Amino acid sequence: MTTARGAATTWPQWIALSLYGLALTMTSNVVDPPWLSQKASELAGPGWQNTLLGSVAFIGLIWAALVQPVFGAWSDRIHSPWGRRKPFLWLGSLLLALALAFLIAAPSVPLLILALLLVQTFSNMVQAAYQGLIPDHVPEDQRGRASGIKGFMEIPAVVIGPLIAGYFLGRGQIWGPYPVLLMVYLLVGWITAVAVPSQALAGPPARRPTWIYHVEWGRAPTFAFWLAHRLVFWWALLTLRTFLIFGSLPILC
Numbered sequence: 552m553t554t555a556r557g558a559a560t561t562w563p564q565w566i567a568l569s570l571y572g573l574a575l576t577m578t579s580n581v582v583d584p585p586w587l588s589q590k591a592s593e594l595a596g597p598g599w600q601n602t603l604l605g606s607v608a609f610i611g612l613i614w615a616a617l618v619q620p621v622f623g624a625w626s627d628r629i630h631s632p633w634g635r636r637k638p639f640l641w642l643g644s645l646l647l648a649l650a651l652a653f654l655i656a657a658p659s660v661p662l663l664i665l666a667l668l669l670v671q672t673f674s675n676m677v678q679a680a681y682q683g684l685i686p687d688h689v690p691e692d693q694r695g696r697a698s699g700i701k702g703f704m705e706i707p708a709v710v711i712g713p714l715i716a717g718y719f720l721g722r723g724q725i726w727g728p729y730p731v732l733l734m735v736y737l738l739v740g741w742i743t744a745v746a747v748p749s750q751a752l753a754g755p756p757a758r759r760p761t762w763i764y765h766v767e768w769g770r771a772p773t774f775a776f777w778l779a780h781r782l783v784f785w786w787a788l789l790t791l792r793t794f795l796i797f798g799s800l801p802i803l804c
Contacts, residue, residue, distance in 0.1 A: 558689070559689050560690065565689070565697040565701075567742055567743065567746035568701070568747060569700050569703075569705075570704065570739040570743065571684075572701055572708075573708045573739070574732075574735050574739045575674060576705040577708040577711060577715075577732065578674060579674070579712070580712030581716045581728045582651070582654070582667075583611075584604070586655065586716070589725055590654070591603045594663060595660070605790075607663065608789060610664060611670070611671045612785075615671040615675050618675050619675040620679070622639060622675060623679035624763045626638075634748070636680040636684055636687065637743065637749065639679065640677055640740065640743060641740055643673050643674070643680065644740055646669075646672075646673040647670065647673035647674050648733055649669075650669035651729060652729065653666040654670055655725055655729060684747065685697050685698060688748060688751060712728075715728050715731055716728050
């Protein structure tokens with residue numbers, strides 16, 4: 552059987568398509584809560600750490616929800632010798648590295664918020680393009696298995712990210728996780744360049760929404776429920792986590 556040009560039909564190819572998920576999940580689990588809680592302790596007055604951490608995280612998440620569809624729509628429309636997604640993956644990773652350095656070095660609360668907005672902007676630039684890799688390269692009848700690999704690749708990063716951050720921050724080295732993340736992105740970017748085809752299985756859809764945030768509710772009647780579910784789930788989880796970070800410190804210390 553002939554494999555279509557641009558198709559990813561084997562497990563190694565699906566792993567290559569999923570590597571940016573590992574890098575992004577590692578980054579998010581180093582930024583929040585380890586780096587943000589450390590910066591909140593440095594910049595907020597006594598008793599205000601929870602307020603600052605919760606406010607900064609909330610602002611960042613709202614901003615992420617707004618910018619990711621923009622980059623997703625933009626990457627759908629771009630034409631380049633490297634395909635639609637790779638320019639966003641590579642440029643977004645470079646800009647994300649600069650934004651992470653700004654976040655670590657931020658000397659004040661306003662600059663910390665600005666740095667987090669930049670981190671969210673460029674991480675979602677990468678994520679928007681990354682989420683298009685499976686639809687671009689995996690035949691429809693194999694996307695379930697490819698998506699399973701994608702989800703599996705993100706699980707170790709949930710553990711590895713906090714472990715790396717905890718190791719360095721426990722020794723007072725806030726910059727310690729930074730070169731580790733840089734090496735991860737360099738490796739993932741190189742593997743993506745070599746292993747992921749630049750040509751997609753099909754071009755972008757001819758029918759495009761006139762507004763980026765447009766949702767065809769008739770085609771996805773359960774989408775509103777899914778959005779509400781995710782909102783309530785993450786709201787509860789982040790509220791509990793933020794409380795535990797600083798609420799447990801007096802007990803542990």
